[in-house]
Amino acid sequence: MTSKVIAVAQQKGGAGKTSVAAHLATALVSAGKSVALVDVDPQESLTAWHSLRVDQHGDEAAFDFSTCEGWKAPAQIAQMRRNNDFVVIDTPPHAETAARQAVREADMVLVPLQLSPMDVWAMRETLDLVDREKTGFLLVLNRVPPRAKTADELRAQLKKEKLPVAKATLGNRVAFASSLMQGLGITEAARTSRAGQEMAALAKEIMKKA
Ligand SMILES: Nc1ncnc2c1ncn2[C@@H]1O[C@H](COP(=O)(O)OP(=O)(O)OP(=O)(O)O)[C@@H](O)[C@H]1O
Numbered sequence: 351m352t353s354k355v356i357a358v359a360q361q362k363g364g365a366g367k368t369s370v371a372a373h374l375a376t377a378l379v380s381a382g383k384s385v386a387l388v389d390v391d392p393q394e395s396l397t398a399w400h401s402l403r404v405d406q407h408g409d410e411a412a413f414d415f416s417t418c419e420g421w422k423a424p425a426q427i428a429q430m431r432r433n434n435d436f437v438v439i440d441t442p443p444h445a446e447t448a449a450r451q452a453v454r455e456a457d458m459v460l461v462p463l464q465l466s467p468m469d470v471w472a473m474r475e476t477l478d479l480v481d482r483e484k485t486g487f488l489l490v491l492n493r494v495p496p497r498a499k500t501a502d503e504l505r506a507q508l509k510k511e512k513l514p515v516a517k518a519t520l521g522n523r524v525a526f527a528s529s530l531m532q533g534l535g536i537t538e539a540a541r542t543s544r545a546g547q548e549m550a551a552l553a554k555e556i557m558k559k560a
């Protein structure tokens with residue numbers, strides 16, 4: 351099985367890494383893919399979401415899941431690659447060892463980016479960790495408010511720099527958080543909502559690119 355490892359990374363705290371990892375993983379499952387999830391952030395937010403998911407929806411909703419405790423990156427990821435179409439890794443903010451290792455193991459680094467200069471600066475530092483010869487990357491605009499001219503300007507700027515930006519953008523939508531609170535991803539909780547459509551579109555783009 352040729353599987354793809356996607357690390358969701360962005361050194362800016364609160365950019366949406368954990369949310370994107372959970373929604374993307376479930377959207378890939380909704381699209382018929384087998385997915386493993388890895389949480390290498392000591393905050394363990396993704397792990398908390400996954401525990402809630404299993405509590406609420408039973409073992410059949412469980413992912414092939416690995417937490418950061420005792421994480422042995424290469425060996426564990428190799429194993430997960432063998433059994434799944436995709437391995438999605440949630441990483442901590444800042445260039446901690448775990449984040450660097452995850453980026454090194456990845457075939458694609460997905461970088462959520464909000465409309466702030468701080469996010470853009472941190473994005474550049476994140477991309478410095480990526481070996482661009484070996485690893486693909488994709489930026490995704492997150493928490494975009496409706497009719498945001500800034501989003502169009504940022505997209506144009508990134509394009510000018512030849513940085514790949516996902517066509518799909520994720521709006522600033524409560525549904526992204528509320529579905530996670532039910533242990534679900536948005537494509538499971540509300541597939542036809544705006545948020546659900548945005549995430550399905552992002553997953554589709556990633557399946558095509560990866
Ligand atoms: N598209 C969105 N719409 C609305 N809220 C969002 C969206 N994306 C993320 N959030 C909210 O932003 C906050 C930060 O998101 P999240 O925890 O996923 O970021 P993170 O990058 O993983 O943070 P950290 O760097 O601390 O790990 C959360 O409260 C989350 O619900």
Ligand SMILES: [Mg+2]
Pocket residue numbers: 367368369391395440441442
């Ligand atoms: Mg996080």
